[in-house]
Amino acid sequence: DTAVSQTPKYLVTQMGNDKSIKCEQNLGHDTMYWYKQDSKKFLKIMFSYNNKELIINETVPNRFSPKSPDKAHLNLHINSLELGDSAVYFCASSQGPGELFFGEGSRLTVL
Amino acid sequence: SQQGEEDPQALSIQEGENATMNCSYKTSINNLQWYRQNSGRGLVHLILIRSNEREKHSGRLRVTLDTSKKSSSLLITASRAADTASYFCATDGGGATNKLIFGTGTLLAVQP
Numbered sequence: 001d002t003a004v005s006q007t008p009k010y011l012v013t014q015m016g017n018d019k020s021i022k023c024e025q026n027l028g029h030d031t032m033y034w035y036k037q038d039s040k041k042f043l044k045i046m047f048s049y050n051n052k053e054l055i056i057n058e059t060v061p062n063r064f065s066p067k068s069p070d071k072a073h074l075n076l077h078i079n080s081l082e083l084g085d086s087a088v089y090f091c092a093s094s095q096g097p098g099e100l101f102f103g104e105g106s107r108l109t110v111l
Numbered sequence: 112s113q114q115g116e117e118d119p120q121a122l123s124i125q126e127g128e129n130a131t132m133n134c135s136y137k138t139s140i141n142n143l144q145w146y147r148q149n150s151g152r153g154l155v156h157l158i159l160i161r162s163n164e165r166e167k168h169s170g171r172l173r174v175t176l177d178t179s180k181k182s183s184s185l186l187i188t189a190s191r192a193a194d195t196a197s198y199f200c201a202t203d204g205g206g207a208t209n210k211l212i213f214g215t216g217t218l219l220a221v222q223p
Binding site (some may be wrong): 004031040041042043044045048055056090092094096097098099100101102103104105 | 141142144146148151152153154155156159197199201203208209210211212213215216
């Protein structure tokens, strides 16, 4: 069983559309994260939730809205997609400080 | 930017050789971690070293930490073709949240 799973793995869409990426972890961790990796492989944190509560909210356009229905799920919704949103989005989880467990990534391409 | 830097950006070696990657960071830390990313895959945790530790080993990996210089190094001994990947260091910024700041990464190619 995959520990941190994201869907979809690939997403190709037009500018201006709205899309969502879903993430689920079966590790029983309390904390989940969204990271964005750009074309140069720079990896930057976007959001973090601890037990459904938002604890990290980096400088991200408010077109990005995370939602955590329960501590095993963290979804990312993106409104009015722009070309610059093209990237690989990684979900991760951890139990307290320390090691992060990453999903396989969702590659978003905005045309 | 808080982002750390890794050096070299790319490294190509032969199987059996050792590979050394360096990481510099800018803030205080509680711990520093190293991750591996195979092409098209997610990141995988390799090793964590706490700020009060100077060296740590795990199998063929050796990590050192110098908090006075705000730097760390990752040594992979007796490299294998399967070690080909990007390697990232990550620091927690010394804060209470587990907000990891990743370095720019080193792309390691191990030639068979």
